[in-house]
Amino acid sequence: MKTNSHTADVIIIGGGIHGCSAALHIARRGLKVIVLEKDYVARHASGVNAGGVRRLGRNLAEVPIAQAAWELWQDMPALVDDDCGYRSSRYLKVARNETELSEARSRVGKLNAMGFKHEEVIDRETLRELLPAASESCIGALHVDADGAASPFRTTLAFKRRAEALGVRFEEGMPVLGVKRQGDIWILETPVGQFVTPSVVNTCGAWGGKLASWFGDNLPIEARAPMLVITSRMPVFVEPVVGALGAALSFKQYDNGTILIGGGVCGAAYPDENRTRLDLAGLTTFLKTARAIIPAVKHTHVVRAWAGIEGYTADKLPVIGRGEEPGIVHAFGFSAHGFQLAPAVGSIVSHLVMGETPNLPIEPFRVGRFDALPMG
Amino acid sequence: MDYDIIVIGAGPAGMTSAMTAAKFGAKVLLLDDQPAPGGQVYRAVESADERTDDILGIEYAAGRRLTQALRSQHLIEYVPHANVWQVTDGHEVGFSSGGSARLLRAPWIILATGAIERPFPIPGWTLPGVMMAGGAQALLKVSGLVADAPVFAGSGPLLYLVAYQYLKAGAKVAALLDTSIKSSRLKALPHVGGALSRWDMLSKGRSWMAKIRKSGTQIANNVTELRIHGKSAVNGISYQTQKGLSQEIKTENIFLHQGVVPNVNLAMAAGIEHFWHSAQLCWHPKIDAWGRTNVDGLVVAGDGMGIGGAEAAQATGQLAALGCLAELGKIDVADCENQAKSVSAALVREKSIRPFLDYWFQPALHFRVPSDETIVCRCEELTAQDIRDVIDMGIAGPNQLKSYCRAGMGLCQGRYCGLTVQEIIGQETGREPEDIGYYRLRPPIKPIPLDELAEMEADPPANEN
Amino acid sequence: MFRRISKPQTNPIMLDFEGQTIYAQPGETIAAALLAGGVNKFRVTQEKGSERGPFCMMGVCFECLVVIDEQPNQQACQILVEPGMKVRRQRGAAEVVPLGGEVDHGL
Numbered sequence: 001m002k003t004n005s006h007t008a009d010v011i012i013i014g015g016g017i018h019g020c021s022a023a024l025h026i027a028r029r030g031l032k033v034i035v036l037e038k039d040y041v042a043r044h045a046s047g048v049n050a051g052g053v054r055r056l057g058r059n060l061a062e063v064p065i066a067q068a069a070w071e072l073w074q075d076m077p078a079l080v081d082d083d084c085g086y087r088s089s090r091y092l093k094v095a096r097n098e099t100e101l102s103e104a105r106s107r108v109g110k111l112n113a114m115g116f117k118h119e120e121v122i123d124r125e126t127l128r129e130l131l132p133a134a135s136e137s138c139i140g141a142l143h144v145d146a147d148g149a150a151s152p153f154r155t156t157l158a159f160k161r162r163a164e165a166l167g168v169r170f171e172e173g174m175p176v177l178g179v180k181r182q183g184d185i186w187i188l189e190t191p192v193g194q195f196v197t198p199s200v201v202n203t204c205g206a207w208g209g210k211l212a213s214w215f216g217d218n219l220p221i222e223a224r225a226p227m228l229v230i231t232s233r234m235p236v237f238v239e240p241v242v243g244a245l246g247a248a249l250s251f252k253q254y255d256n257g258t259i260l261i262g263g264g265v266c267g268a269a270y271p272d273e274n275r276t277r278l279d280l281a282g283l284t285t286f287l288k289t290a291r292a293i294i295p296a297v298k299h300t301h302v303v304r305a306w307a308g309i310e311g312y313t314a315d316k317l318p319v320i321g322r323g324e325e326p327g328i329v330h331a332f333g334f335s336a337h338g339f340q341l342a343p344a345v346g347s348i349v350s351h352l353v354m355g356e357t358p359n360l361p362i363e364p365f366r367v368g369r370f371d372a373l374p375m376g
Numbered sequence: 377m378d379y380d381i382i383v384i385g386a387g388p389a390g391m392t393s394a395m396t397a398a399k400f401g402a403k404v405l406l407l408d409d410q411p412a413p414g415g416q417v418y419r420a421v422e423s424a425d426e427r428t429d430d431i432l433g434i435e436y437a438a439g440r441r442l443t444q445a446l447r448s449q450h451l452i453e454y455v456p457h458a459n460v461w462q463v464t465d466g467h468e469v470g471f472s473s474g475g476s477a478r479l480l481r482a483p484w485i486i487l488a489t490g491a492i493e494r495p496f497p498i499p500g501w502t503l504p505g506v507m508m509a510g511g512a513q514a515l516l517k518v519s520g521l522v523a524d525a526p527v528f529a530g531s532g533p534l535l536y537l538v539a540y541q542y543l544k545a546g547a548k549v550a551a552l553l554d555t556s557i558k559s560s561r562l563k564a565l566p567h568v569g570g571a572l573s574r575w576d577m578l579s580k581g582r583s584w585m586a587k588i589r590k591s592g593t594q595i596a597n598n599v600t601e602l603r604i605h606g607k608s609a610v611n612g613i614s615y616q617t618q619k620g621l622s623q624e625i626k627t628e629n630i631f632l633h634q635g636v637v638p639n640v641n642l643a644m645a646a647g648i649e650h651f652w653h654s655a656q657l658c659w660h661p662k663i664d665a666w667g668r669t670n671v672d673g674l675v676v677a678g679d680g681m682g683i684g685g686a687e688a689a690q691a692t693g694q695l696a697a698l699g700c701l702a703e704l705g706k707i708d709v710a711d712c713e714n715q716a717k718s719v720s721a722a723l724v725r726e727k728s729i730r731p732f733l734d735y736w737f738q739p740a741l742h743f744r745v746p747s748d749e750t751i752v753c754r755c756e757e758l759t760a761q762d763i764r765d766v767i768d769m770g771i772a773g774p775n776q777l778k779s780y781c782r783a784g785m786g787l788c789q790g791r792y793c794g795l796t797v798q799e800i801i802g803q804e805t806g807r808e809p810e811d812i813g814y815y816r817l818r819p820p821i822k823p824i825p826l827d828e829l830a831e832m833e834a835d836p837p838a839n840e841n
Numbered sequence: 842m843f844r845r846i847s848k849p850q851t852n853p854i855m856l857d858f859e860g861q862t863i864y865a866q867p868g869e870t871i872a873a874a875l876l877a878g879g880v881n882k883f884r885v886t887q888e889k890g891s892e893r894g895p896f897c898m899m900g901v902c903f904e905c906l907v908v909i910d911e912q913p914n915q916q917a918c919q920i921l922v923e924p925g926m927k928v929r930r931q932r933g934a935a936e937v938v939p940l941g942g943e944v945d946h947g948l
Contacts (some may be wrong), residue, residue, distance in 0.1 A: 040776065047779050153779035157771070232787065232823055232914050233887055233934035257887065257934035275647070278819060280462055280470055280829070281479050287830035298830070301823035301914055303787060409900060411868075411921060416899060423868060427847060492901055504881040504894030511898030514918075519866065519873035521843045545846050608892045609881060628842065628881075639901070754896075755903065757888045787903035822900075823914065 008034040008169075010353055011188060011197040013176050013211060016046035017152070017339060018331050019203035020159035021346025022353075024080070026201075027166035029350055034195065035168060036188065038175035038207075039274065042156035045205055046339070048308035050228060050250055050262050051152045052241065053340045055118055056091040056144040061317060061364035062341065063116055068360055069344035070118075073148065079343060081165075082158035085151030087255075090130060090240035092122075094138040094293055100245040104142040118144050133237050133294050142245060149241060149252055152339060159342075179214040186215075186327060199327045199353055206271050206311035208319070208332030217323040217367055220314065221333050225269040225276035225307035226262065229283060231300040233257035238294060247289045251297075259297065261290050264336075267307045276307040310336050313370070320345060320365040322352055329353055330367055379405045379453075381700050382469050382482040384460050384642065387415020388686045389678025390488035391442045392693030398451035400706045402697075405482070406446075407458040407471055413443045415490055416510065417686045420518040431544045432517060435686070442690075461820035463487065463646040467673045470832075472824055477832035484673055484700040487643055488693060491636040491679035494658070494739065495792045496530060497746040500604025500613075501632065502754055509633035513538045522547040523629035527613050529602055531556035532737045533581055535633040540584035543591050550627050551594040553602065553615050555634065557740045564735035571732035578729075596621070600742065604630055634739040638680045641789055644817040647671050652809040655734040656683055657744070658795060659814060665720070666699030667692060675700060683734075684727050691723035745799050752800070753793040755786020763797060767804045774798055774815050787823060790815045843876040856926045865922040872898065872905050872917035875928070883907050883917060884931040906931045 010026050012019045015037030023033050037043075053073050055066040076084045095101040104121045111119055122143045127134055130143070160170060171190075178189040188195040204211045209221035234257050242251040248264030263286020268277040283305060291298050313319065313333040318341075320331050329352045331345055338345075344360065351358040383394045386408035394406045406413075414421045418439025429437040446454065455473055462470035463485055470479045493508040500506070509528060515521040516538075525548045528539045535552075542549050564571075571578055589595065598618040605612040605624070614624035637658035644650060648669040650659040660682045667675040677696035678689040695716055702712040746752065748761035758781060766781050774797055777783050783797055784790040790797075794815050801812050820829075853864040856871070858880060865874030872895045875883065882892040884906050895905035898918045905917040908929050917928075 040773065042776075042779070047776075153776070157780070230785075231826060235934050277465065277647070278462075280819060281832060284830050284832050287826060291826070291830055298825075298827040299913070300826050302820060302826050302829050303823045304785070304789070304818055305820065306818045409919070425847070431846075492899070493897065502891065502893060504883075504892055507895065508897050511896060514898040515843070515873055515876065516846075519869050519877070520845055520847045521873055521877055522846055523843050547846070609894075754893075757886060757891065787906075788901060791901050792897075 006193060007196045008032045009197065010199045010201060011036060011186075011195055012201040012203060013188070014202065014204035014208070014332070015041040015160070015170060015172065016044060016203060016205050017042070017156045017159060017342040018334070018345055019201070020156055020163060021342045022201050022203060022331060022349040023163040023168045024159050024166065025346040025350035026353055027163055027168045029354060033163070033168040035170045036174045036176055036190065036195065037170065037172045040172045041160050041170060042153050045308040045310040045336075046156045047153040048228070048306060049152050049336070049339055050252065050260055051149045051339065052250060052252070053086065053148040053150055054091055054241070054337075055147055055340070056142060057093050057243065058337070059317060060110065060114070063111065063114065065341050065344050065348070065360050067116060067118070069341050070147075072343035073150075073340070076150075076158070080158040080162040082154070082161070084155035084158050086148055087150070088146055088148040091144045091147040091243070092127070092131060092240045093142040093243040093245045094127065094134065095140045095142070095245045096137045097139070097246070101140045104140075104245060107142070118146070130240055131238065131242065133296050135293055135295050138293060147241070176211070181325065184327070200329070201349055201353065202328065202330045203332055205332055206269070206309045208311055208330065212319075212323070212330055215323050215328045216325050217328070217330065218371055219319050219330065219333070219367060220370055221311040223269040223271040223309055224312050225267040226310055226336050227265055227267050227278060227283060227305055227307045228260060228262045229287070229302050229305045231259040231261070231297070232303050234259065234300050237296065242293065244289060244293060247286075249286055249289045249293065251290055251294060258303075259300065261286065263289060269307075269309050271309050274309070276309060278305050278307055280305060312336070318365050319367055320348060320362045321367045323367050379403050379480070379482045380704055380706070381405075381484045381486060381697070382407065382480065383486045383488060384463070384469065385415060385488035385490055385678065385680075386410070386413035386446070386454065386456075387417060387488060387490050387678060387689065388439070388442060389490070389680075389689035389693035389696075390415065390486070391446045392690040393486045393488060393677055393697040394452045395445055395449050396694045396697035397701060398449045400701050401451070402701060402704060402706050404452045405480070406452050406454045407460050407469070408454075408456055409459055411456050413446055413454065413456070414439055416514070418442065419514055424517070428517070428520065431541055433541070436517075439686075459822055459824070460642065461822050461824050463642055463674065465647050465671045465674070470819065472828055475828065477824055477828040479832060484675060484703065486667070486675045486677055486696050486700065487680055488676075488678040488689075489639050489642050489680045491683055492639045492791055493633060494635045494637050495796050496632040496634050496743065497750050497752055497760070497796050498602045498604060498632075498743070499747065499750050500606065500610070502751050503604060503606045503610045504608070505606065505610030505628050506604060506630045506632065509535050509538045509631040510636070512631045513541065516541060516545065524548070525550040525627060526629035526631055527551045527553060527625055527627045528631045528633075529553040529555065529599070529613065529615070530633040531739060532633055532635045533733065534636065536581065536584045536588065538631065538633075539588055539593070543587055543593070549588070549591070549593045551596065551625050552588060553596045553599045553613070555599045555602070555740060555743055556737055557598065560738040560740070561736055563738065564732050567731040567735060570728040570730070574729040594625075596623075600740070634743060635737060636679065636683055637795065638682060639791070640680075641791065641817050641821040643669075643676060643680065644814070645819045645821050646674055648674060648676070650814070653682065655731060655738070657738060665695065667696040668699060684730060688723055688726040691719050691726060694719045695723070744796065745803050746796065752796050753783045753786065755788050755793075756782045758783050760800060763800050764804060767801060772801055772805050774801065774813060777801075778815060784815045789817065789821060842879050842881070845877060854922045854924050856922060856928055858928045859930065867922075869922050870918050871907065871909070871920050871922055871926070871928060874922050875917065882930065885933060887933040
């Protein structure tokens, strides 16, 4: 017979930010929640990403969720009792030719038609005012004036602590080894025995596809290791967070003067071994891009590089939705842009778990859209 | 690939590895960050004059035999001023030389990156005027510089050696404050047999101490507390002994030392597994008798595999090279094992005194786990209190701590705080070192100018990702 | 302070350190030359404005960072002196040389 300590109304598998956010929102509905995390909370992508709190440039399908999340980000202390290191910041995606600029204008048109006014296109002059360090090749930019950045590890921990204050129990070092269905309930096998619940949430990130298959859902996901670089300190000379329309780049200078640079280049990921291997030669691509857009960065040193393990879907959109079987909800596969969305996704998950219609549109993220693809 | 073996580090282990390999026809690249070969123990030996030889001793001067042999070995391409910032599990070495960053491949890579001095966190240790004793010795070796009436504080053979060398140089030493403790000495007693088999080394050490005593230098034993004074630079140090004696000594220079530990950054960043050595209280790479690690193609030699001293380093350097040569087919296995026999015997002899020394000079816990006010992470200016506050929040692993408060994220990459942070966690949580683990180290293990990295060429074939 | 135990060679190399002339020996590191010249404060930290000087003398502690000929983050204990070098303390974060070439001493 199972003891009380191994049963819950909802069991969340995966203690990254999406798991912790879901835990908080579900606990607020008065349910008993246990989170099972195979390593420690924020061990992987959630603890080591660039911390971008960004609406700018998102796939249009994600914009409503991003906008809802943005509202929560404006008052994180109210949600999680911690400011999470959040700083409001302009975001710019610079254009280096007319095609990029006109594509940006047409995007803004579409957003406006959807009712979203947060993005605008700015010209060369305005760009120079906001980013004096921009190179001559930058002729304009897509701009949001009130996005921001936060500290990923700290934010995830804040969600965890707030959830714990509401009674959520976190079991770290607790991998789920197998899953069985027995009538109306799920039985989750772990090294310390079985956990039992009618309702499971899968927020396993790069491992989400594997877990999904145990619940009978075909949601293939690829584990990759996007690399980030941090430089030595320079006086603060770049205020906005900078990206590029024509290349993968993310460039952010912190208050302490260090600069975080990313560029969509991946090292090698070994999810079964919890490790990644860096490809320093691969960094040269986005370091060159960073240097081409903000030349003064060449005076700094690369102090450290790293890569977490992130899960990417085939269409780079997350999976958010109920699985085929009753009692399983998935929220994973955020393909390196899930951090900002997390406060709102947790709320969506709580609606799904309660059997309610979610508060935000999630059709593009539905389970089952990969059924044409082989099992992942 | 141009080279059969790339050796990193031109100390005794690296030089000997390279020369052994070249002797059997391997094409060797030897990379080192200093301007001349010798590592730390034989630093600047090529340019040392007679007076320097006399001050530093015959063991130092003997290093010249190695450097001269190295220079005459033409199958070795020796590159000084090379900043090696990465070694991978794909047979690659990333390094910078002459303003360019390069990625080279070789079937075998020998890491001979040696040791660094253990952190010595005490109040005031970050003030200008405080140096590690090995650093003071480097200044003496390289530039013939001595400080005026410095205070030496800590424990371990290197501390006494440098104080002794100062006296030989005709410099005054204000005081020697010895922090070695009785409980460590008691732990060493079961190993005294090994020590006695190296009576030569023991008497050397005793002759240093005798000279220090004879010189009239003030010596305090069983020092249990140290505090460095000064506002923007050192002006003194106060100490307290077990017996309750306390005093403040005025000085502008303080040299600290409490042992050396393997410089693990390159090895750990390459994915080499390490284990906690409970006598030396530090991390050692897991290796076999040939220095081979869990990573294919990566071999460790010298003090980087565990502190053993210069002679042991030469032996392990030879064994590392022999192992690689056998793998490359440059010598046959029987020949390799034959050659290795006498080297292994010499190694056993060299290491016989180690357990005794390791325990005798094991630094006291109160000098490894400091008081709240003491800076622990020098680069990020975090105190022990800052670290303990984060642990109190339930953030109790070195990597979580690093993510949360930046401890270990500075330029030194944890070399001067990693062991301290780990041991503070041990003290606060009661967990064992193997359980706590160490910072997850990533390349580059030394900063690279962004421009250089952006322009880097990689040796074909490109990385298989 | 530090003093030389052997007689300095007759052709010293001259460096400028914040307006002060430092006499160095050929083959010497900048750190050694500065110490011999009576300078032991090489930089000021960013967070707390603390002064720091050379510590390990083997290139692993990164305390001895100075600005040499307007290049920041130079490890004084690793770099050999060259005639005419202009060396100064690194104060806070490294300083930027924008496109125009004029040094910007902190924003």
